[in-house]
Amino acid sequence: MTTFRLTRVLIAILCCTSLLAATSARAEQVVVYSARIEQLIKPMFDAFTRETGIEVKFVTDKEGALLARLKAEGRNTPADMLITSDAGNLWEAAREGLLRPVESEVLESNIPAHLRDPGKQWFGLSVRARTLVYNTQKVKPDELSTYEALADPRWKGRLCLRTSKKVYNQSLVAVMIDELGEAKTEQIVKGWVANLATDPLSDDTRALEFVAAGKCDVTVVNTYYYGRLMEKTPSLPLAIFWPNQAGSGVHVNISGAGITRHAHAAPAAIRLLEFLSSEQAQNLFADVNMEYPANPRVASAPAVAAWGGFKQNPINLVRAGELQTEAVKLMDRAGYR
Numbered sequence: 001m002t003t004f005r006l007t008r009v010l011i012a013i014l015c016c017t018s019l020l021a022a023t024s025a026r027a028e029q030v031v032v033y034s035a036r037i038e039q040l041i042k043p044m045f046d047a048f049t050r051e052t053g054i055e056v057k058f059v060t061d062k063e064g065a066l067l068a069r070l071k072a073e074g075r076n077t078p079a080d081m082l083i084t085s086d087a088g089n090l091w092e093a094a095r096e097g098l099l100r101p102v103e104s105e106v107l108e109s110n111i112p113a114h115l116r117d118p119g120k121q122w123f124g125l126s127v128r129a130r131t132l133v134y135n136t137q138k139v140k141p142d143e144l145s146t147y148e149a150l151a152d153p154r155w156k157g158r159l160c161l162r163t164s165k166k167v168y169n170q171s172l173v174a175v176m177i178d179e180l181g182e183a184k185t186e187q188i189v190k191g192w193v194a195n196l197a198t199d200p201l202s203d204d205t206r207a208l209e210f211v212a213a214g215k216c217d218v219t220v221v222n223t224y225y226y227g228r229l230m231e232k233t234p235s236l237p238l239a240i241f242w243p244n245q246a247g248s249g250v251h252v253n254i255s256g257a258g259i260t261r262h263a264h265a266a267p268a269a270i271r272l273l274e275f276l277s278s279e280q281a282q283n284l285f286a287d288v289n290m291e292y293p294a295n296p297r298v299a300s301a302p303a304v305a306a307w308g309g310f311k312q313n314p315i316n317l318v319r320a321g322e323l324q325t326e327a328v329k330l331m332d333r334a335g336y337r
């Protein structure tokens with residue numbers, strides 16, 4: 001072997017060794033794009049790093065921006081995992097080919113079937129219940145029953161709703177379309193609009209404040225907004241009502257995650273996803289935002305459990321994604337802005 005060839009071989013070996021080193025160093029880090037804000041994810045990531053030594057880097061932004069970024073970056077994306085705060089956007093990410101299916105017995109055993117994608121591309125990690133909240137000085141709980149009943153003329157001028165632009169309401173209406181059909185759902189949504197005390201509001205907290213101030217009597221919100229507000233001002237005349245308990249149950253959505261199609265550190269990212277579904281992390285994941293654990297073996301935080309048990313609508317959330325466009329059109333036709 002000539003010196004020249006030997007040098008080339010040596011260079012090749014050195015080069016490969018450093019490449020390998022770079023690859024394995026990289027494998028010890030997971031990059032997450034998250035629509036959940038830092039304070040709602042960092043405690044779990046820190047716990048994961050303590051347990052596994054795998055570092056978690058994350059970027060937080062709005063769902064739309066993160067999906068656009070994943071799409072634009074294609075195979076060059078640094079992201080291994082996408083976290084969102086609703087099923088609709090995970091469904092959209094899967095449909096756009098931005099996620100990959102994950103085979104995991106751990107995930108299938110930890111997360112109930114209706115809270116994960118049948119195509120295995122995303123998994124719910126916390127449950128968010130969208131329920132009724134009423135003014136205790138103006139409404140007796142036995143006057144309430146279902147989401148549909150809020151369309152009854154007896155609620156004229158007494159209902160507050162968040163804008164139909166929010167995916168939470170789009171999912172609720174999508175699930176109603178699946179269950180009741182389009183014509184019936186449209187009739188109900190028109191009834192809601194006819195009963196509004198005020199134009200649709202920008203967010204759930206505002207809707208709760210309007211009910212507390214007596215500007216309307218009842219609204220539909222995610223329970224954690226109620227929890228946060230009552231923690232700040234326990235004297236507010238507000239209470240939760242669980243609707244549709246004799247029928248399909250309370251509409252729930254999820255905060256959840258999927259592994260990106262072009263993940264560089266897929267095995268480590270799957271390990272993180274499994275960790276997030278575990279009994280150890282589920283408390284943290286749900287409790288930081290007063291949500292419900294997706295893993296049924298984990299109990300809710302005491303403050304959340306105090307709101308009482310309820311029956312969840314067991315419909316698979318993939319239906320909410322599939323019917324979302326129809327829901328948006330229907331709400332538009334019904335005049336729900």
Ligand code: FE
Pocket residue numbers: 085222
């Ligand atoms: Fe929210």
